Amino acid sequence: MIDFSLPQETQMLLETLRRFIREELQPHEAEVEEKQYVRPELARELRTKAKELGLFAMGLPEEVGGGGLSTVDMCLCEEEFGFTKDALVRRAFGAIPTSLLNCVGEQRDKYLLPTVAGEINVALGMTEPNAGSDAAGIKTAARRDGDDFVINGSKHFISDADLADAFIVTAVTDPSKGAKGISAFLIDRDTPGFTIGRIQYMMGLRATNHCELVFEDARLPQSQMLGPEGSGLFQALSTINQVRLGMVGGRAVGMARKLMQLSIDYANERKQFGQKIGDFQMVQAMLADMATEIFAARMMVLNAAWETDQGMDPRAKVSMVKYYASEMLGRVADKAVQIYGGMGYCREMPLEQLYRDARVYRIFDGASDIHRAVIARSLLKNGEMSL
Ligand SMILES: Cc1cc2nc3c(=O)[nH]c(=O)nc-3n(C[C@H](O)[C@H](O)[C@H](O)COP(=O)(O)OP(=O)(O)OC[C@H]3O[C@@H](n4cnc5c(N)ncnc54)[C@H](O)[C@@H]3O)c2cc1C
Incomplete structure (x- = not known):
């Protein structure tokens, strides 16, 4: 028997969460969109309230202070x-890199615990700039110098960099080892x-800033290395499934539902x-297509999330979720604008904002084309029954 009901605790x-979003966050949406930032005092207030309700860092393990x-x-x-x-979500509930x-x-005392505590x-x-989809193709280098590492290079599009106290950054420690020669470092602001270089203004997601990072002989002691040497890319990729299912899949379903509600009204x-x-039947057809695609994406997200919770590694399914949910959101946003x-x-x-915000979901955390390639590779190697 398959039981799709939600436990009372989850409900x-x-x-x-719904009440908090309705009463504490949505009233600030227009101001945040217009000013393109969340006032620091508002950010502090929202975070304090969210923490009091146990809504901060909900996805992190309890043993480090998460939910x-x-x-x-x-x-x-x-x-x-x-x-x-997105910017209000980040300020209120946190956006913590799982690595x-x-x-x-x-x-743990300097970075992990204070981050989870907000x-x-x-x-x-x-x-x-020259390595996005090809995350193993980075050029930022960490050269060993005695007991230290000296970092040179640059990053771009880094979300919330303007507000960050510290960064997890990938850099090449051994160019002869390819992906296994990339390590992760903890870098204080x-x-x-x-x-921190210029802010790179985007089409949407206003008020979440994305910036360049510049390293010119930045010297770090060995103690700033995160995880074993050579595991930098692996660390990021081993935690990215949660991001793809939640921050992309779940979020896309929620954004599409909001667009659907607005369209029905x-x-x-x-x-x-x-x-x-x-x-008019042609408007009805758009509504029917929107609802059907949202339902399909929602089921995909929950199925792949459930398999993840069972300790399975549904990698191809996670790629299907990232690909389908983000493309679905694009189609739903387009139809919603048409209906209006x-x-x-x-x-x-708010339609034009949502339309602009939706576009990037097909690009970040692995563009659609990359996920289609992952799905196809899995099928060709493992067959259809592997799904
Ligand atoms: C709003 C925003 C926030 C971001 N936040 C962060 C962040 O916090 N930290 C961070 O590190 N990065 C962040 N990024 C970067 C993001 O992850 C990259 O933009 C993404 O990985 C795509 O890389 P790219 O932009 O270099 O595109 P490219 O890799 O240059 O891709 C360009 C096009 O080529 C296609 N393509 C590339 N390779 C292949 C292939 N093998 N097969 C088929 N098609 C291919 C792509 O699908 C795409 O259509 C962010 C980006 C944005 C826009």
Whole structure:
């Protein structure tokens, strides 16, 4: 028997989260979009309130101070996050790189525990101007010099870099070993030789800034290495499934549901030719397609999340989720704008924002093309029954 019902505890958590988003975050959306930042005092207030309700760092394990949620529950929370702005979600609930869990000894006290407690922010820097999809092709180098490492190179598009107190950064420690020659380092914001470069303004996700990082002979002691030497790429990739299922899959389903709700309301209200536009079969067809695709994506997210919780490694399914959910969101956003007509294109309605925000989901955390390649490789190697 397959039981799709949610435990009462999960239902209560989602109820609390929905109320918090409705009462504490959504009232600030217009201001955040217009000013393109979250006021620091507002960010502090939201984080304090979220922490009081146990809503901060929910996906991190309990033993480090997190909420210890399962992957399924975290995906359901991410679905709720989709009903508000990314920047507000980050400020209120945290956006913590999971590879911080590889901290050992003093690193735990300095980076991991304060981040999970919401006292400091840590950003993840892997992408470089010449190495995005090809994460193993980075050129930022960490050269050994006595007991230290000296880092030179640059990163770009690093989310929340302007607010981060510290960074996890990948750098090549042994160029002869390819992907296995890349290590991860913990870098304090004030490290000499390290600067945060310009903000790179994006089409959407306004108020979450993305920046360049520049390393010019930045010297680090060996103790700043995160995890074993040569494991930098592996660390990032071993935790990325959670991101792809939750922050992309679950979030995309939530954003699409919001677009769907707005579209239903408008189709029921807006009149042309003396009748509601929802009476026109072509508008109905758009609504039906939107709902069907959202349902399919939601089931995919939850199935792959459940398998992850069972200790399985549904890698091809995670790629299908990342690919399908993000493309579904694009199609739903496009139809929602169409249903709203000129108002969909007008900045007075939230549709154009959501349309712009939706676009990047097909690009980051592995572009659609990369995930299609992963799915196809898995099929050709393991066959259809492997799914
Ligand atoms: C808003 C935003 C936030 C981000 N935040 C972060 C962050 O916090 N930290 C971080 O490290 N990075 C971050 N990134 C970077 C992001 O992960 C990369 O943009 C993404 O991996 C794609 O890399 P790229 O932009 O260099 O595109 P490219 O890799 O240059 O790809 C360009 C095109 O070529 C296609 N392509 C490339 N290789 C193949 C292939 N083998 N087969 C078929 N098609 C291929 C791609 O699918 C794409 O269509 C962020 C990006 C954005 C836009």
